[in-house]
Amino acid sequence: MLATTPVRDDDRLTPPIRRYLRWLVVSMAMYASLLVTSLFALRAVPAEALVLRAGLGLLPVLPLLLLVWAFARYIREADEMQRQIELQSVALAAMVTGIGFMVAGFLASAGVFALEGELVAILVLPTLFGTYGLAKSVVLRSYAG
Secondary structure (H helix, E strand, O other), X not given: OOOXXXXXXXXXXXXXXXXXXXXXXXXXHHHHHHHHHHHHHHHHOOOOOHHHHHHHHHOOHHHHHHHHHHHHHHHXXXXXXXXXXXXXXXXXXXXXXXXXXXXXXXXXXXXXXXXXXXXXXXXXXXXXXXXHHHHHXXXXXXXXX
């Protein structure tokens, strides 16, 4: 959802898009560095230090919150047409992602394959981001023709 570049019909980078891209780069750089820091730091913290482990484990979430803020700001500053495109893209991505994870859950419940809860929980947001990119290309095509 948030990690793809907003595209306009005339391919110009408007001020709202430039601001969004700037915050996207900053937040993703922060995410990558905090994720690595968190993973290495957790190796050194004893299992009994739950509060410290929770704080370190949640550290990479902070830049994701910044990314959500940047996307919300972009939507607020975008023109009406771009807002409509983004709304449709996010809605389609959310539905496809939700149904996809539900199908995976049903198949796991039926014993078709095994799922690890931690991995599933971690993959929801990246899957949503990827699905948003695909959904946006579908939505843009519907406006092109």
